[in-house]
């Protein structure tokens with residue numbers, strides 16, 4: 001059985017936390033000085049683990065194993081949300097390096113190897129998943145030209161140049177090098193903790209469909225315009241949001257979620273009837289049929305509110321990602337490893353958050369494993385997990401990795 005070294009794993013995880021410490025969390029935006037320092041440190045750690053490590057032209061840190069036999073690719077992201085947590089992404093990257101070391105130390109797996117990856121900008125300071133998407137050949141140079149920072153508008157090209165990455169080649173997946181990709185991550189939700197379970201085996205990563213809805217009315221004086229004469233764009237969209245919240249629970253599946261993330265009234269003043277309003281809306285589910293059901297219901301509600309309101313209402317779909325199914329064989333390997341180390345304390349579950357594994361799943365078998373998040377908190381500096389749970393997660397992943405590699409010889 002592949003055995004991790006818990007002290008070594010926790011020590012690396014704690015060191016990574018020192019790059020951009022903010023309270024008990026971390027502030028490490030993609031391509032910032034501190035982010036690049038952490039990536040260079042990862043190159044050192046990967047090199048120390050006998051991997052050939054480089055930072056590529058989009059900021060991915062990739063360490064390649066010299067093993068001649070079956071190989072797995074493991075990893076996650078290393079940048080954080082603004083004032084985010086210390087484990088989101090970081091844990092999966094350090095797990096990947098520990099798996100490379102543990103497999104190299106296992107006498108029974110000397111021909112097998114683990115490559116470790118820290119993908120760039122999963123968190124979307126510039127563009128979500130740009131590192132893993134680049135690796136699977138899904139990002140053009142023209143696309144890079146058009147991207148800028150969501151915080152301050154810095155062109156991505158300038159950020160790459162400042163980070164010392166301009167002109168470097170972008171790593172591209174080598175066909176047939178891997179049996180597949182595995183990612184470990186904190187759950188970022190309360191499910192495992194609330195059920196006193198230690199391991200979540202991800203069945204699928206949800207699809208997210210997003211819409212922009214615009215209402216056009218007539219801007220006017222809020223004191224002199226009679227209620228019956230108003231064409232109030234704000235009220236039209238609030239009616240729509242309310243109608244969604246009334247109807248969606250009737251057709252929702254157990255883990256369906258939907259959110260009005262933004263609502264803007266123009267010009268936005270207490271004494272003015274809004275002439276225009278804009279709403280951003282999304283829903284998520286792991287089942288494509290449920291996503292289609294929501295989409296049809298949403299279209300009907302837009303039509304119904306528009307028919308009943310003096311404003312014109314138009315809805316445009318901004319994006320529609322398909323749910324990514326995790327590989328059944330990898331799910332079985334993770335479940336069996338969890339049953340071995342924490343019998344009965346694991347479950348299969350969908351991921352409501354997006355992860356790099358959904359990108360890699362487009363080109364190879366992919367699997368994902370969660371450990372509990374204390375209080376279900378994430379995307380906040382107070383995010384944390386019990387160190388004992390981190391170690392359990394590492395050992396479960398190592399056992400699954402060993403199992404998949406050994407079977408990969410056949």
Ligand SMILES: [Zn+2]
Pocket residue numbers: 077088089122185
């Ligand atoms: Zn993450």
